Amino acid sequence: MGFLHAAEQLGSMEQSNGLEPYLMFPFGKEGKIIMVYLDVADPNADVLDIQGIKKMELADHKDASEMKLKYLYRKKAGSNIKWGFSPIHFIGRPKKNTEKNRELLIGDTGNWVENTKTHFNKIRNRLLQDYEKEGAFAEGSVDNIMTDMEVKVEAIVENWVSNEPHLIIFGADKDGEFLYPGEIPAFVYYFQKKIKQSLIGKKSMKLRQRCTMCGKVDTGMTTLSKVFKFSTADKVNFLPGLDKKLAGSTFPICTDCFEKISAGRERIERLYSNSSVIPGLHMWVIPEAVGGEDDEHFKYLIVNKMDQQKIGESLTTLGDIREERYLSRLAREGQGLIFHFLFLEKIKAQELVHLMVEDVPPERLAFLEAKWKEAMTSVFGDVSSGLALDWAVKSLYITLSKYAGQSKGDRIVMRDFTIRTLGKMLRGERLPVATFKGIIVSRAACLVYETPKWDDVKKNMLYAQVWVEFMQRVNEGVA
Structure with missing residues (x-):
């Protein structure tokens, strides 16, 4: 529950109201937006009478707080449904070939009506x-x-050139200005209607339940799975034993708690998530205040000590020089906070949790970083880079993957060993140094054979030695 309380705490500090807790930014970072100006007689009408398209323009994605309401974006409730909360369609990054981009939009023959794989077909029907x-x-x-x-397809092709993710957003033209979906009542009402249908089923509207988070008893409850897809009703790990009729009884939460947790998740994904530690996995580092209920103090800690440096900007390669590192800063300045680490893999609609470690104090992070610095200097001597805990966390899988060679199966084994080792580090347990040595010794020949440059072989062997030194030093300090 520590992780959920932390997410709720983060959501509470957003001070959002209305639809904002249900919204998120279309892109986490940079992106391009192709704005479609719809020709509407009255943008404020309950029913939009659309005559066509006046023009299209390219714009940058903006992450200012007021833009969240304007974009009116929320991820689709599922990959196979034929509607979305928002009039937004993602087209991804462009191909190098302009003709290929045109084919993605309307197909190789231009018959997008029959070609269900084209973007135009998906925009219309889905x-x-x-x-x-x-x-x-x-x-x-x-x-x-x-x-x-179809007439203006070339305008889309011409704007779809930058090597960034793109989306198409439908708004309305008002005297030459673009009205975003959140500024158009018909789109807002549609969003509200779909949110109600998606989050609160017909049975939940009548069934009285107790909120798992706050204890409130009421009707109209939703479930935690609407925020975190850690279990799905058609999977074996679903708690009621594959009975979909009981899905609404699994971890029910009230609307107030849902809004806070949902807003907290949006903040986590935007600020405290990183996908470069282990390929295919997302690492979340979620802060939680301890030692009091002072909301203003918590906001100070979060805004001044965490939000100033996003996690995605700190876990970088060894050669990068940065004055501040994310985990290093938490180790030094995280007093008053504890941290929850989550490693998850997104597989279509499901989010598979590989590792969750709750209640990690900053003192443990400081201890790990100190031992990593000792190990680095013992092997490489007086070095100024690669000493941050961030690099230690990232370097484990990089080192092990080199010994896996080209085998996908071996890389999965190395990934799982990395996850288990990181879990032991964060929990303050003894590290499997003997197992690590066995892996390195048994696969040294593979490293030499499959690595073309001897300098790379030497570097990877030295990093393996660093990890042996690190594990031994950590174990000496663990009871």
Whole structure:
């Protein structure tokens, strides 16, 4: 529960209201937005009568707080559903070939109506059509939009060139200015309607339940799985034993707690997530205040000691020189906080948790960093880089993967060993130095044979020695 309380605490400091707790930014960092100016007679009407498209423009993604409400974005409830919360369609990064980009939009023959893999087909059938079905668009509006989309396809191709992720967002033209979805009442009402349908089923509207977080008893509860997809009703690990009828009874939470946890998750993914430690996995480092209920003090700790440096900007390569490191800063300045570490893998709709370590004090991080510095200097001598705990965490899998060679199966084994070792480090347990030595010795020949440059072989062997030194020094300090 520590992790959930931390997420709730982070969400509480957002001071959001209305729809904001349910929203997120379309992109975590940089991205490009192709704005489609819809030709609407009255953008404030309950039902939008769309005659077509006036123009398209390219803009940068903005992460200012007010833009979250304007984008009105929330991830789709599932990969196979034929509607979205927001009139936004992601088209990804462009290919190097312009003709290939055009094919992705309308197909190689231009018959996008029949080609279900094209972006135009998905925009029509898996996004816009439901707006007309639900009464947000007047009849014939989708046909008018797609007719003009086809005419203006070259405008999309011309704007889809920067090597950044792109999306198409539908808004309205008002005297030459672009109205975002969050500024158009019909889109806002559609979003509200879909949120209610998605989060609170018909049965939950009548069933009285107790919120697992705050203890409140009421109807209209939703479930934690609407925020974290750690279990899904059709998987074996679903608690009620594959009975989908009991899905609403699994970890019910009230609307207030849902909004806080949902806002907390958005903040975690935006500020405290990193995907470069272990390929394919996301590492979350979630702070929680301890030693009092002073909300202002917690906000000071978070804003001044964590938000100033995003985790994704700190876990970098050994050659990068930075004055501050994320985990190093937490070790030095994290007094008053404890940390929850989560390593998860996103597999379609499910989020598979490989490791969760709760209640890690900053003193433990400081201890680990001190031992890492000792190990680095004992092997490499007087060095000025690679001494941060951030690099220690990242270097373990990098080192082990070199000994796995080209085998995908061996890399998975090395990944799992890395996860278990990091878990022991964070929990303050003894590290498996003998097992690590056995892996290195048995696979040294593979490293030499499959590594073309001898300097790389030498460097990887030295890093393996650093890890042996580090593990031994940590074990000496662990009871």
